[in-house]
Amino acid sequence: MNRTAQLPVPAPAGERGVGRPRSEATRTQILAATVRLLHTSTIQSITIEAIAREAGVGKATIYRWWDSKALVVIDAFMEHHIVKTPIPHNLPPGEAIAVHLMSLIREYSGWSGRIVAQIIAEGQADPAVLREFRERFHYGRRALVREMLEAWRSSTRIHVPPNIETLGELLYAPVYMRLLLGNGPLDDHFAREHISYVYSLLGVEAPDVLKVSERPKKQKPATRKTTAAAR
Amino acid sequence: MNRTAQLPVPAPAGERGVGRPRSEATRTQILAATVRLLHTSTIQSITIEAIAREAGVGKATIYRWWDSKALVVIDAFMEHHIVKTPIPHNLPPGEAIAVHLMSLIREYSGWSGRIVAQIIAEGQADPAVLREFRERFHYGRRALVREMLEAWRSSTRIHVPPNIETLGELLYAPVYMRLLLGNGPLDDHFAREHISYVYSLLGVEAPDVLKVSERPKKQKPATRKTTAAAR
Amino acid sequence: MNRTAQLPVPAPAGERGVGRPRSEATRTQILAATVRLLHTSTIQSITIEAIAREAGVGKATIYRWWDSKALVVIDAFMEHHIVKTPIPHNLPPGEAIAVHLMSLIREYSGWSGRIVAQIIAEGQADPAVLREFRERFHYGRRALVREMLEAWRSSTRIHVPPNIETLGELLYAPVYMRLLLGNGPLDDHFAREHISYVYSLLGVEAPDVLKVSERPKKQKPATRKTTAAAR
Amino acid sequence: MNRTAQLPVPAPAGERGVGRPRSEATRTQILAATVRLLHTSTIQSITIEAIAREAGVGKATIYRWWDSKALVVIDAFMEHHIVKTPIPHNLPPGEAIAVHLMSLIREYSGWSGRIVAQIIAEGQADPAVLREFRERFHYGRRALVREMLEAWRSSTRIHVPPNIETLGELLYAPVYMRLLLGNGPLDDHFAREHISYVYSLLGVEAPDVLKVSERPKKQKPATRKTTAAAR
DNA sequence: AGTTAATCGAGACGGTACGTCTAGTCTTATT
DNA sequence: AATAAGACTAGACGTACCGTCTCGATTAACT
Numbered sequence: 001m002n003r004t005a006q007l008p009v010p011a012p013a014g015e016r017g018v019g020r021p022r023s024e025a026t027r028t029q030i031l032a033a034t035v036r037l038l039h040t041s042t043i044q045s046i047t048i049e050a051i052a053r054e055a056g057v058g059k060a061t062i063y064r065w066w067d068s069k070a071l072v073v074i075d076a077f078m079e080h081h082i083v084k085t086p087i088p089h090n091l092p093p094g095e096a097i098a099v100h101l102m103s104l105i106r107e108y109s110g111w112s113g114r115i116v117a118q119i120i121a122e123g124q125a126d127p128a129v130l131r132e133f134r135e136r137f138h139y140g141r142r143a144l145v146r147e148m149l150e151a152w153r154s155s156t157r158i159h160v161p162p163n164i165e166t167l168g169e170l171l172y173a174p175v176y177m178r179l180l181l182g183n184g185p186l187d188d189h190f191a192r193e194h195i196s197y198v199y200s201l202l203g204v205e206a207p208d209v210l211k212v213s214e215r216p217k218k219q220k221p222a223t224r225k226t227t228a229a230a231r
Numbered sequence: 232m233n234r235t236a237q238l239p240v241p242a243p244a245g246e247r248g249v250g251r252p253r254s255e256a257t258r259t260q261i262l263a264a265t266v267r268l269l270h271t272s273t274i275q276s277i278t279i280e281a282i283a284r285e286a287g288v289g290k291a292t293i294y295r296w297w298d299s300k301a302l303v304v305i306d307a308f309m310e311h312h313i314v315k316t317p318i319p320h321n322l323p324p325g326e327a328i329a330v331h332l333m334s335l336i337r338e339y340s341g342w343s344g345r346i347v348a349q350i351i352a353e354g355q356a357d358p359a360v361l362r363e364f365r366e367r368f369h370y371g372r373r374a375l376v377r378e379m380l381e382a383w384r385s386s387t388r389i390h391v392p393p394n395i396e397t398l399g400e401l402l403y404a405p406v407y408m409r410l411l412l413g414n415g416p417l418d419d420h421f422a423r424e425h426i427s428y429v430y431s432l433l434g435v436e437a438p439d440v441l442k443v444s445e446r447p448k449k450q451k452p453a454t455r456k457t458t459a460a461a462r
Numbered sequence: 463m464n465r466t467a468q469l470p471v472p473a474p475a476g477e478r479g480v481g482r483p484r485s486e487a488t489r490t491q492i493l494a495a496t497v498r499l500l501h502t503s504t505i506q507s508i509t510i511e512a513i514a515r516e517a518g519v520g521k522a523t524i525y526r527w528w529d530s531k532a533l534v535v536i537d538a539f540m541e542h543h544i545v546k547t548p549i550p551h552n553l554p555p556g557e558a559i560a561v562h563l564m565s566l567i568r569e570y571s572g573w574s575g576r577i578v579a580q581i582i583a584e585g586q587a588d589p590a591v592l593r594e595f596r597e598r599f600h601y602g603r604r605a606l607v608r609e610m611l612e613a614w615r616s617s618t619r620i621h622v623p624p625n626i627e628t629l630g631e632l633l634y635a636p637v638y639m640r641l642l643l644g645n646g647p648l649d650d651h652f653a654r655e656h657i658s659y660v661y662s663l664l665g666v667e668a669p670d671v672l673k674v675s676e677r678p679k680k681q682k683p684a685t686r687k688t689t690a691a692a693r
Numbered sequence: 694m695n696r697t698a699q700l701p702v703p704a705p706a707g708e709r710g711v712g713r714p715r716s717e718a719t720r721t722q723i724l725a726a727t728v729r730l731l732h733t734s735t736i737q738s739i740t741i742e743a744i745a746r747e748a749g750v751g752k753a754t755i756y757r758w759w760d761s762k763a764l765v766v767i768d769a770f771m772e773h774h775i776v777k778t779p780i781p782h783n784l785p786p787g788e789a790i791a792v793h794l795m796s797l798i799r800e801y802s803g804w805s806g807r808i809v810a811q812i813i814a815e816g817q818a819d820p821a822v823l824r825e826f827r828e829r830f831h832y833g834r835r836a837l838v839r840e841m842l843e844a845w846r847s848s849t850r851i852h853v854p855p856n857i858e859t860l861g862e863l864l865y866a867p868v869y870m871r872l873l874l875g876n877g878p879l880d881d882h883f884a885r886e887h888i889s890y891v892y893s894l895l896g897v898e899a900p901d902v903l904k905v906s907e908r909p910k911k912q913k914p915a916t917r918k919t920t921a922a923a924r
Numbered sequence: 925a926g927t928t929a930a931t932c933g934a935g936a937c938g939g940t941a942c943g944t945c946t947a948g949t950c951t952t953a954t955t
Numbered sequence: 956a957a958t959a960a961g962a963c964t965a966g967a968c969g970t971a972c973c974g975t976c977t978c979g980a981t982t983a984a985c986t
Contacts, residue, residue, distance in 0.1 A: 019930025481956025
């Protein structure tokens with residue numbers, strides 16, 4: 001039943017090449033329409049009908065290729081979203097992780113964050129969605145982070161748990177908590193405070209990223225701590 | 232417009248005693264029916280109609296007193312849910328926090344966890360819900376935890392961040408991450424590994440809770456001298 | 463059960479004078495509000511709620527005194543409607559009847575006609591309403607017309623049916639038909655044509671009313687015959 | 694907007710053959726269900742929901758094809774009602790008209806009369822309904838009657854008005870008046886009295902229909918050589 | 925070139941729930 | 956007792972989507 005056709009190849013491994021092949025154009029239109037709708041609506045309020053209408057496509061065509069609205073959204077989001085949270089390879093591990101965390105927080109503070117949060121939300125009522133999200137968004141990143149952490153352990157004298165994942169969660173969980181619970185803003189100030197605290201607990205120097213230009217952007221970081229709320 | 236009437240008193244809301252007063256019985260029936268439905272359905276799949284049907288109540292009565300399904304659920308959940316995550320007051324702060332964390336994790340690993348997760352999910356598309364959730368579930372607990380952390384700082388030599396909340400997030404965020412992302416189980420093993428790692432980073436001994444019987448399962452509530460915490 | 467309180471006397475013949483007497487002011491407000499609403503809505507689209515709201519009165523008060531919306535309307539219409547279709551007594555019977563018919567047609571061509579038509583419409587689903595309508599609107603008029611017809615028969619040589627009512631129907635039915643079916647307009651042209659034809663069949667001269675100033679009003683009577691439709 | 698699809702052909706309405714064609718079965722079920730309900734309820738008390746339920750059909754399907762409940766009823770009534778008021782063609786005009794009037798009165802004295810009256814009632818608040826009624830029920834009949842009257846004028850020495858419609862109204866209006874106002878029964882006695890009076894006014898002999906067996910009750914259709922008239 | 929088989933758009937269809945509205949009834953305090 | 960205010964159950968309103976189902980028209984690959 002699971003047929004989340006994310007592959008860019010039009011008609012991938014259909015039983016045989018019999019019959020009219022799947023239309024790549026149609027697939028693209030659907031995903032593009034979805035992304036367009038995501039800019040003005042929540043996933044919850046988007047409907048398959050609306051996507052079909054916006055894409056100029058029959059409803060059945062969507063139902064044929066995706067099991068649920070959320071899975072369409074995942075595909076659409078992945079396809080049209082250039083990943084802006086790379087893990088730099090030319091930096092020492094401690095620096096690289098800090099850079100990644102910073103960019104992730106910046107990413108999640110905007111539109112992408114809202115989408116990710118809503119995908120996770122949809123996942124609470126549909127295990128398939130949550131699984132898909134983990135496989136497409138999370139596990140790759142997690143594996144890379146794990147690698148970096150291992151490298152860090154080897155290169156530096158840091159206090160590491162028996163299961164290195166535990167440290168990974170310590171670094172990333174607060175970000176997801178703010179993303180989903182809205183307890184506090186996902187801003188630069190949070191990023192610096194969080195990262196520098198964990199690094200100091202680990203007994204290492206604060207990474208360079210935290211030292212560069214203290215960007216005040218549009219906010220006075222001193223008083224801005226508890227804006228959380230509204231969203 | 233926000234009129235999530237959770238008050239135990241029947242009807243003080245009305246300006247004066249004009250007109251027929253709100254029926255307390257009806258309110259109770261609605262919340263009870265909601266809890267009943269929550270045992271077999273997700274919040275998303277529950278409908279206002281179903282609640283009204285189950286409660287033997289007119290739909291309009293629900294719409295009159297609550298702004299959304301999720302707010303009914305919050306009320307219902309709070310009312311019919313004996314809080315099982317107390318923060319013990321007769322223990323040293325470090326121990327008390329660990330006990331609380333353990334019981335929270337155990338709590339969230341079951342039915343209550345599913346409900347909380349779904350409430351947060353509903354909140355992703357409705358700021359009012361998320362706000363209500365924070366105010367009713369979270370802030371009380373957070374304040375208590377903050378107090379305990381302050382007490383801990385005073386009594387023990389631990390490495391504490393400038394903003395003590397940062398430490399709070401470090402302790403609690405991984406729990407919410409597993410609750411919502413499903414990256415790993417919310418079990419005893421996780422609880423021990425997470426807590427003992429953070430405590431070791433802080434430079435304090437592992438708390439006693441982690442040392443007791445490795446397989447309590449049914450959990451003997453050994454530390455009973457507590458006060459109802461949250462809410 | 464029938465308690466269509468149309469009497470102008472405040473507290474009519476209540477069993478005894480026990481308790482608070484019926485409020486005449488309230489009764490008046492209700493009827494006034496109803497008439498006001500009748501100017502912008504059909505009876506069907508008016509609701510008891512709307513009347514209560516408009517009158518600043520409790521719904522129950524209306525239900526206490528009237529059995530149905532239509533009966534309120536009948537009361538309201540009778541009360542606020544000065545009858546403009548008198549049967550002149552100083553004319554010979556043939557003239558008097560013609561005058562009455564003319565004024566009735568003119569009356570029914572406007573707002574009053576719409577109300578009467580709608581009351582009859584309500585009566586199709588509620589015999590009580592139709593009965594009330596006949597008793598309050600119709601029978602009085604019919605009796606008078608009968609008298610006039612009898613007088614006419616005595617004074618003039620006209621061909622009269624065994625049951626004089628049969629002639630009455632012949633004179634009045636086409637008016638009600640146009641009122642209710644909308645087959646043709648209820649205008650002066652119709653009035654003249656209809657009356658003069660029946661009078662000629664009866665073998666009497668056309669009445670004087672038909673001879674006075676041929677008022678063209680705003681219409682060319684020659685081509686206007688079949689405008690009926692729209693309403 | 695007017696799309697009272699009464700056509701026996703399933704779906705010519707659609708611009709072209711795009712999309713799934715309209716289901717004739719569904720249309721039939723809806724009309725049949727409506728007729729069934731009409732036997733136990735007034736049009737006013739019937740709801741679209743009830744029709745949908747009775748027909749085993751989605752509400753939207755009804756809304757898609759009809760603009761109002763009354764229009765469904767008109768379609769249903771026309772479709773399931775074999776017209777029993779033919780205008781015989783093998784009789785002299787005066788006789789034919791009398792026969793038609795008699796059968797119309799008999800028809801209107803029962804169930805069909807109640808339905809027609811209620812349709813007209815619905816029409817008082819909705820011009821579209823009244824228009825539809827006239828077009829589907831009335832105009833066809835009226836045209837035939839007009840023809841008969843013209844034929845009558847040519848063949849016999851009767852006193853006819855300048856506009857022959859005026860005579861038509863004289864003959865038919867009393868029937869509709871009794872149907873709608875309930876001033877007197879719609880029975881054989883009325884029929885005879887009314888018709889014979891008008892005929893005598895016209896200076897012609899009473900038609901044969903009035904002379905036959907005074908108590909037929911079940912009515913032997915002696916004059917069968919007819920053609921389906923109305924509609 | 926014709927056949928075959930799946931895809932596509934359009935949109936009808938039976939359902940279900942939405943959030944609103946009104947019907948009548950009832951409860952309270954006030955007159 | 957009658958009133959206004961307004962809560963209450965019940966259920967219809969007309970709309971929107973759901974997911975499924977015909978249709979006729981495409982579109983390749985396989986005869």
